[in-house]
Amino acid sequence: MILKKKQKRLVFFLPNFSLGGAGESIFKLSRFLVKYNFSILIVSLGKNFYKKDFKKINCEIIEMRSTRAFFSIFKLRKLMFNETKKNFEKIIFISNIHYANIISLISLINIDKIKVIITERSSISELKYSKNLINKFKNKLIYFFAKILYKFSDLIITNSKFEKNYIKNKFKLNNVICIHPPSIKNIIKKKANNHYKKKRNIIYVGRLSSEKGVFIILKALKKIKDKYKFLFNLYGDGPEKKSIEKFIKINNLNKIISLKGFVRDQKSIFKNADLFINASLWEGLPNAMVQSINYNVFPICSNAPGGNMEVIKHGKLGISFKTNDKKDLQNKLIKFLNKRFKLDNKERIQHLKNYTETESNHKYLKTLNKL
Numbered sequence: 042m043i044l045k046k047k048q049k050r051l052v053f054f055l056p057n058f059s060l061g062g063a064g065e066s067i068f069k070l071s072r073f074l075v076k077y078n079f080s081i082l083i084v085s086l087g088k089n090f091y092k093k094d095f096k097k098i099n100c101e102i103i104e105m106r107s108t109r110a111f112f113s114i115f116k117l118r119k120l121m122f123n124e125t126k127k128n129f130e131k132i133i134f135i136s137n138i139h140y141a142n143i144i145s146l147i148s149l150i151n152i153d154k155i156k157v158i159i160t161e162r163s164s165i166s167e168l169k170y171s172k173n174l175i176n177k178f179k180n181k182l183i184y185f186f187a188k189i190l191y192k193f194s195d196l197i198i199t200n201s202k203f204e205k206n207y208i209k210n211k212f213k214l215n216n217v218i219c220i221h222p223p224s225i226k227n228i229i230k231k232k233a234n235n236h237y238k239k240k241r242n243i244i245y246v247g248r249l250s251s252e253k254g255v256f257i258i259l260k261a262l263k264k265i266k267d268k269y270k271f272l273f274n275l276y277g278d279g280p281e282k283k284s285i286e287k288f289i290k291i292n293n294l295n296k297i298i299s300l301k302g303f304v305r306d307q308k309s310i311f312k313n314a315d316l317f318i319n320a321s322l323w324e325g326l327p328n329a330m331v332q333s334i335n336y337n338v339f340p341i342c343s344n345a346p347g348g349n350m351e352v353i354k355h356g357k358l359g360i361s362f363k364t365n366d367k368k369d370l371q372n373k374l375i376k377f378l379n380k381r382f383k384l385d386n387k388e389r390i391q392h393l394k395n396y397t398e399t400e401s402n403h404k405y406l407k408t409l410n411k412l
Contacts, residue, residue, distance in 0.1 A: 047130035048080040051409070052121070054145055055137040056110050058085035062328045063137055063162045066222040066401075067091075072098050073402040074409075080129065084120070086113055110144055117148040125154045133158060133409055139165050140183050146190045156412050159191065160198045162222070164347040166207060167252065167323040188212055195412060200326035201348030220405060223398035224331035228390055231337070240270040241378060244314045244338070246329035247321075249279030254320030254343060254365065256281075259288055259298070261371040266297060269378045273298045276310050311336035316377060321345050322364060327352055331396045334358055334389055339382050341373050354392055358384055 051074060053067050068091050071081050081100040083089060086107045095102055103120065107113040124132055135158045136145035142159040149157055168184045171177035191197060191208070197217040199205040205219040243262070247253050255275070262273055275285070275298070282300065289298050304310055310332075311317075317333035317340045324347030331352055333340050340359040342349045353359030360377065362369040394400065 046078060047128060048078050049409070050082065050124060050127070050129040050132040051079045052082045052084060052124065052132070052134045053137070054084045054117070054134065054141055056086040056113070056141050056144075058083070058087075058089040058091060062222065062325065064091050065328070066162070067137070068094055069223045069398055070402060070405055071095065071100055073398070074406065075099060077406060079409075082124075084117070086110060110140055114144055114148050117144065118152070121149060121155060122152055125152060131156065131412075133412060135160060137162050139163075139168065139187050142194075143183060143186045143190055146193055156195045157193075158196045158198060158412070159194045160200075161204050161208065161325070162200050163325040164201075164204050164207070164323045164345075166346040170252070170322060172251070196408070198408070201324075201351050203347055203351060204325070207346070218408070220408070221396050221401055222326050222328060223401040224326070224328040224396040225335045225393065226398050228393045228397065229335050229337070230386075230390055238315065240272060241315045242313050243271050243273045243316045243318060244276065244310065244333075245273070245318055245320075246276045246310060246333070247319070247327075249275070249277050249281040249285060251281060252322045253279075253281075254322055255285060256288065257320045257343075257365060257367045257370060258318050259285070259294075261367045261374055262298070263292055263294065264367075264371050265374060265378075266294070269375075271297065271378070274301050274314075275299070276301045276304050278303045307332055307336070311338050314338045316341065316374075318370075319343060319349060320370065321347070321349065323347050324349050326396075330359075331393070334384065335393055337384055337386075337389070339377065339384055341370070341377060343370075352396075354388070357388055358392060 055063055058064050075098050083095050083100050084103045086105050089102055089104055092102050105113055105116055132154055133156045136142045137160050149155055168180040171180055191212055192214055199219050200222055202219050205217050209217050249255055289295055317338045319327055319330050319342040321343055323345050326348035330340050340353055342353060342361055343364040344350055344361040345364045360373050362373045
């Protein structure tokens with residue numbers, strides 16, 4: 042009689058499981074790990090937009106009903122206490138993003154048999170930015186608790202080397218490693234199309250929210266629209282959508298700027314693009330910018346805290362501008378439109394090896410098995 046090997050239990054906790062980088066990365070990793078004797082449970086607060094995808098790969102889904110993330114502490118603790126009673130070889134809990142990490146560490150106090158990994162998929166330095174006094178107080182509180190509680194985790198995983206060094210230096214911790222997200226499946230080795238275009242196709246791909254700096258891009262493009270011919274397409278959705286539509290209408294930009302919504306097919310987004318812009322105030326590791334380089338679309342990005350500069354190899358695979366500075370972005374756009382920069386194909390291919398699904402997934406597998 043052959044005894045069936047005990048499974049390893051992996052619990053992912055992401056409060057807001059909406060469409061985007063974090064959700065996509067967790068799904069890709071889960072799809073890989075289920076092949077290696079991992080039983081996977083996905084926990085969110087409210088709707089999980091990847092629910093159907095996860096169910097197809099036999100992951101369990103729990104959508105907790107909590108109006109506030111803080112109120113989920115007791116529910117999460119009860120859930121994980123029950124998990125320890127099940128017959129698993131080991132249980133690993135992975136939390137994603139700072140406030141969820143704090144909730145997780147508090148919830149799991151004194152529960153044996155659980156290894157806790159906290160991840161930073163954005164940059165914790167974002168807590169330095171505030172919209173108002175209430176937001177400022179809340180962010181300071183999160184940062185304060187993160188500094189106290191992160192040391193109680195078994196491991197901290199960041200998306201970028203910038204964030205790894207930031208946490209190591211600011212929090213005085215050594216149990217921090219960087220694993221890049223699975224931004225691309227395969228490296229496209231085909232060289233860029235050098236055909237001349239009268240009208241350049243510029244794109245933005247990402248969430249339409251204030252921290253993404255979309256209005257910085259719009260204002261910079263507005264300044265140069267009479268001198269240069271271009272089309273600007275925005276792919277994504279979010280809370281700033283109506284404000285963006287209003288800006289386009291008021292400034293009569295309908296003929297050159299279009300909102301395309303959330304599009305999952307990468308090829309349809311990048312195939313005809315000439316320039317990709319990221320104007321974030323902070324970043325984790327910008328998957329869309331990695332994808333733009335993979336499709337040979339030249340990127341311009343802010344030098345924000347996070348993974349932007351790492352992705353463009355500190356200027357070897359793109360141009361950067363000062364964060365939140367529309368004048369500097371305007372100058373860099375003019376520079377690109379005048380000189381029509383291209384990416385070095387050899388450098389591009391070599392660099393992209395760091396961001397493949399295979400590379401990311403195997404690093405996670407090795408890390409989880411060692412824990």
